[in-house]
Amino acid sequence: MAKPTKYPLWNALASMQLTIALLALLMVLVFLCTLAQVDLGTFGAVAVYMRSFVVWWHVPGTAYSIPVLPGGVTVGMVLTLNLVAQYLRIPFNWNNFGLWLVHLGLILFVVGEFVSGAFQVDSQMAIEEGQTVNFVEGKDPELAVVDVTDPTQDEVYGIGQSTLAREGTVELPGTPVSIKVHQFVRNADLANRRPGDPPSPATRGVGTAVTVRPLPPVSRDDDVNRTTAFVEPIAGGRSYGVWLVSTVLGAPQSFTHEGRTYVLSMRPRRQYLPYSITLKKFSHDVYAGTDIPKNFSSLVRLYNPSRGEDRDVLIYMNQPLRYDGKAFYQASFGKNDTLSVLQVVENPGWLLPYVSCILVTAGLVYHFGTRLRRSLRRRDAAQAAAQHPAAQEA
Amino acid sequence: MKIAKIAPWVAGGLALVGVGVSAFQPDRLRGFDVGGFSRLPILEGGRVKPVDTLARNSLLMIRGQQSFRYQDRTVGADEWLLDVLFRPQVADAQPIFVINDPDVLGLIGLRQTADRYFSFRQLAPHIGEIQRQAQAAHPIDAKERSRFQSAIVNLFDRVYLYHRLKNSVQLEGEALASEVAGAQERGAAERHLALLEMAQFRPLPPLAGARPDAWRSTGEALRSSAAGGTVDPGLASLARVGWAYSFQEPAEFNQAVVELTALTARTNPAAREQADHEMLFNRAQPFYMGMVIYILALLTIFASWLWKPEILRPAAFGLLIAGATVQTGGLVSRILLQGRPPVTNLYSSAVFVGWAAVILSIVLERMYRRGFGTAVGAAAGFASLLVAHHLAGDGDTMEMMRAVLDSNFWLATHVVAITIGYSGTFLAGAIAISYVLRRQFAPRLDPASTKTLVSMTYGIVAFSLLFSFVGTVLGGIWADQSWGRFWGWDPKENGALLIVLWNAIILHARFGGFAKERGFMAMAIFGNVITSLSWFGVNMLGVGLHSYGFMDKAFWALAVFIGVQFLLMGLCLLPRQFWKPRAARAVEGEEVPAKA
Numbered sequence: 003m004a005k006p007t008k009y010p011l012w013n014a015l016a017s018m019q020l021t022i023a024l025l026a027l028l029m030v031l032v033f034l035c036t037l038a039q040v041d042l043g044t045f046g047a048v049a050v051y052m053r054s055f056v057v058w059w060h061v062p063g064t065a066y067s068i069p070v071l072p073g074g075v076t077v078g079m080v081l082t083l084n085l086v087a088q089y090l091r092i093p094f095n096w097n098n099f100g101l102w103l104v105h106l107g108l109i110l111f112v113v114g115e116f117v118s119g120a121f122q123v124d125s126q127m128a129i130e131e132g133q134t135v136n137f138v139e140g141k142d143p144e145l146a147v148v149d150v151t152d153p154t155q156d157e158v159y160g161i162g163q164s165t166l167a168r169e170g171t172v173e174l175p176g177t178p179v180s181i182k183v184h185q186f187v188r189n190a191d192l193a194n195r196r197p198g199d200p201p202s203p204a205t206r207g208v209g210t211a212v213t214v215r216p217l218p219p220v221s222r223d224d225d226v227n228r229t230t231a232f233v234e235p236i237a238g239g240r241s242y243g244v245w246l247v248s249t250v251l252g253a254p255q256s257f258t259h260e261g262r263t264y265v266l267s268m269r270p271r272r273q274y275l276p277y278s279i280t281l282k283k284f285s286h287d288v289y290a291g292t293d294i295p296k297n298f299s300s301l302v303r304l305y306n307p308s309r310g311e312d313r314d315v316l317i318y319m320n321q322p323l324r325y326d327g328k329a330f331y332q333a334s335f336g337k338n339d340t341l342s343v344l345q346v347v348e349n350p351g352w353l354l355p356y357v358s359c360i361l362v363t364a365g366l367v368y369h370f371g372t373r374l375r376r377s378l379r380r381r382d383a384a385q386a387a388a389q390h391p392a393a394q395e396a
Numbered sequence: 397m398k399i400a401k402i403a404p405w406v407a408g409g410l411a412l413v414g415v416g417v418s419a420f421q422p423d424r425l426r427g428f429d430v431g432g433f434s435r436l437p438i439l440e441g442g443r444v445k446p447v448d449t450l451a452r453n454s455l456l457m458i459r460g461q462q463s464f465r466y467q468d469r470t471v472g473a474d475e476w477l478l479d480v481l482f483r484p485q486v487a488d489a490q491p492i493f494v495i496n497d498p499d500v501l502g503l504i505g506l507r508q509t510a511d512r513y514f515s516f517r518q519l520a521p522h523i524g525e526i527q528r529q530a531q532a533a534h535p536i537d538a539k540e541r542s543r544f545q546s547a548i549v550n551l552f553d554r555v556y557l558y559h560r561l562k563n564s565v566q567l568e569g570e571a572l573a574s575e576v577a578g579a580q581e582r583g584a585a586e587r588h589l590a591l592l593e594m595a596q597f598r599p600l601p602p603l604a605g606a607r608p609d610a611w612r613s614t615g616e617a618l619r620s621s622a623a624g625g626t627v628d629p630g631l632a633s634l635a636r637v638g639w640a641y642s643f644q645e646p647a648e649f650n651q652a653v654v655e656l657t658a659l660t661a662r663t664n665p666a667a668r669e670q671a672d673h674e675m676l677f678n679r680a681q682p683f684y685m686g687m688v689i690y691i692l693a694l695l696t697i698f699a700s701w702l703w704k705p706e707i708l709r710p711a712a713f714g715l716l717i718a719g720a721t722v723q724t725g726g727l728v729s730r731i732l733l734q735g736r737p738p739v740t741n742l743y744s745s746a747v748f749v750g751w752a753a754v755i756l757s758i759v760l761e762r763m764y765r766r767g768f769g770t771a772v773g774a775a776a777g778f779a780s781l782l783v784a785h786h787l788a789g790d791g792d793t794m795e796m797m798r799a800v801l802d803s804n805f806w807l808a809t810h811v812v813a814i815t816i817g818y819s820g821t822f823l824a825g826a827i828a829i830s831y832v833l834r835r836q837f838a839p840r841l842d843p844a845s846t847k848t849l850v851s852m853t854y855g856i857v858a859f860s861l862l863f864s865f866v867g868t869v870l871g872g873i874w875a876d877q878s879w880g881r882f883w884g885w886d887p888k889e890n891g892a893l894l895i896v897l898w899n900a901i902i903l904h905a906r907f908g909g910f911a912k913e914r915g916f917m918a919m920a921i922f923g924n925v926i927t928s929l930s931w932f933g934v935n936m937l938g939v940g941l942h943s944y945g946f947m948d949k950a951f952w953a954l955a956v957f958i959g960v961q962f963l964l965m966g967l968c969l970l971p972r973q974f975w976k977p978r979a980a981r982a983v984e985g986e987e988v989p990a991k992a
């Protein structure tokens with residue numbers, strides 16, 4: 003190990019005690035995060051322990067929470083600094099070449115994870131057989147206001163949930179319409195209005211007959227928030243009433259202003275693509291005489307007029323379609339095997355873990371290989387030395 | 397000197413001969429070619445297997461054993477299945493249902509006695525109640541069921557399996573021969589449909605020109621011939637097998653078995669070969685025999701510390717090699733039979749962890765030649781095969797892979813690397829345990845041996861770090877290839893990460909000089925805790941993509957294992973004045989001149 007410098011903070015940051023302490027902290031966090039998944043679900047547990055600066059513990063019976071552990075982000079950042087500091091102190095020679103490669107690989111790995119964390123976008127594409135889709139849907143909801151006047155082309159205006167949560171007024175660019183958000187509820191239970199219920203804030207549409215009860219938002223992977231809002235479209239100084247929109251309401255609700263019809267709906271956030279995908283056939287095979295799935299696959303048609311592409315692609319387990327910076331994976335299915343759900347991931351850093359894995363593996367093999375050879379040589383020399391005098395005695 | 401040279405060959409050779417002899421079992425039973433019948437290929441659980449495998453796995457699921465004593469003789473799985481299929485009145489009287497839960501026994505009005513096994517006839521009056529209770533418990537998530545609920549669901553599943561087996565080839569009380577002859581027209585269509593729905597397996601090979609997995613149940617074949625299709629060529633022979641067995645006519649039975657054998661050999665030679673191979677595998681019981689040889693090796697090495705080490709130590713090594721040979725044979729057989737890399741489920745991971753630990757130990761023994769490698773290898777091999785043996789009770793250990801796991805490339809790289817990582821971490825822990833036990837119990841302690849143990853442990857920890865890291869990252873890459881995320885904090889991934897982190901901590905602590913000999917060895921033992929949690933513990937959570945082997949029974953075994961590891965760590969960290977006096981003196985004798 004290299005000599006300590008005269009800067010105490012730098013020495014502390016580059017010390018191996020710190021490495022060990024941080025690795026141990028990380029183990030504790032990973033362990034707790036794993037246990038917590040039983041109650042919180044993977045997403046929730048990761049949010050509490052891994053994607054946080056500090057882990058809080060809620061003191062039972064009080065309103066207080068006290069910090070108990072540094073969170074995954076803190077540990078990860080300090081560990082990265084420690085890794086870089088140590089890496090800079092590894093003298094570069096053949097003896098340390100293996101260690102040097104290992105730690106370089108680890109730095110790349112951390113960089114890759116930060117890139118994924120910052121830039122990865124997960125979405126989904128659900129297609130029924132014969133249907134053509136040119137958008138992907140995210141997990142978060144948005145309020146979509148769609149101008150459907152032109153039968154050949156829809157104009158879509160999306161308002162994200164963070165904007166809705168501010169409960170202000172949002173102007174739709176390029177239209178006379180603005181949307182006033184009266185109330186936004188992350189998760190709610192909707193029920194038919196009964197006689198004793200308080201009056202609904204909605205004055206138009208199906209919302210007038212519905213009672214909304216707010217619920218705490220959920221984070222478990224298989225639970226979905228039923229996001230709901232009361233909104234009031236205003237155009238040309240005129241109100242079109244207060245409408246209830248929710249991700250669980252299926253029926254379209256629309257209003258017309260100066261001959262243009264706008265449809266209001268709360269739906270998963272959409273990102274439109276410059277190409278389209280048509281599901282030609284979804285296949286779900288099982289092993290003979292069982293219901294163990296053997297294979298899921300989607301035969302799709304990829305159509306991109308701007309690039310002149312029009313071709314068939316088969317997407318199946320372990321074989322995604324990588325196209326235009328996005329990867330489409332076979333994720334799920336439904337509607338009696340006629341609906342295919344593709345997981346769509348955009349991650350500019352997807353290649354970094356591959357490079358890192360190769361570097362670390364090569365470094366470890368080199369390092370332990372040279373160590374093993376040296377120790378074997380030393381043992382042979384010791385054995386030869388032990389046998390030599392014995393031979394003389396005999 | 398000469399005896400020492402041939403000792404390993406003699407010991408190993410004898411062990412292998414023993415395996416060969418035990419694999420040879422007579423086919424005939426009271427004149428019936430039971431072996432010939434058991435070799436017939438069938439389709440069950442999505443794959444072709446011999447009748448023998450179905451018989452063994454079914455009996456294992458129902459009774460927990462592959463044979464049982466009844467009326468002062470041992471009834472094998474094959475004979476039992478023949479009775480279930482064709483003489484249900486005999487099978488119904490045999491005590492095959494094991495019931496341990498006192499509440500379940502109480503429910504069916506039986507007292508808990510020394511004998512825990514009950515016949516179908518004893519259960520029959522209570523089937524309705526068992527079914528009612530099981531159906532009430534069924535909607536509850538498996539993790540949240542009470543002990544009684546788990547036990548009743550389990551009993552019902554076994555009774556149902558038994559019922560399906562009885563009605564797979566022919567409906568109980570309706571001989572297949574009379575169905576084939578069309579003797580009873582009335583209700584034939586309903587009976588054929590019931591047969592089709594109840595069939596647990598499909599005994600009739602695909603017709604010429606059909607898909608290779610288009611095996612047919614008797615119900616299906618009867619329906620298609622009733623609908624005017626071709627009469628299945630195997631149906632008549634199968635009917636004669638059943639008729640001859642139920643009337644106990646050996647000559648007729650053997651003749652019909654020969655016909656069926658010839659039919660599958662002609663139409664499906666590949667299935668025939670597969671079934672023959674698997675039959676040999678079943679009879680040789682390589683993993684059970686390996687377990688026996690490993691325990692012999694372990695006893696021999698223990699004896700060598702007390703008596704004639706120059707002969708017994710090489711003999712123990714010979715036995716270890718023999719055990720490894722048998723286990724390797726079994727592993728290769730499984731790989732060929734399944735057409736898959738060695739690790740496909742929890743059971744095979746246990747077999748493979750043990751195998752890799754044994755091979756590593758053999759390498760260590762060749763390098764250091766002090767007997768530690770043999771001792772640790774034999775103990776690891778025995779322990780892992782014992783674990784595997786207890787994991788095998790859930791049925792076919794060569795079940796088909798779910799679509800998401802169906803990738804031989806990733807199974808061969810990610811899964812194998814991770815499993816070797818488990819193996820290495822356990823082996824390092826095992827060497828550290830032998831270090832602790834030796835310090836407490838050995839009559840004398842030479843510093844050179846201690847040094848050997850420490851350097852062996854160091855080497856194995858380094859090896860484990862390499863494999864667990866590579867395996868973990870390859871898992872991430874597989875995940876990225878399959879569903880677009882490199883790391884999802886899935887419990888099994890976290891478990892693998894914990895192993896990597898812990899091995900890295902051990903090496904850094906050793907490298908930085910923070911852990912000396914005792915601390916280093918105690919850390920290696922803690923590696924056992926981490927690995928067992930990551931291997932089995934996370935499966936008990938029942939969360940995530942890797943929860944392929946949910947297990948509740950093993951919880952206490954795991955808790956005891958971890959408790960013992962903590963005890964050993966405490967023992968390892970004890971200061972010198974608590975060691976066995978001579979051992980402490982020996983170490984001091986070494987260190988005092990070094991300080992001077």
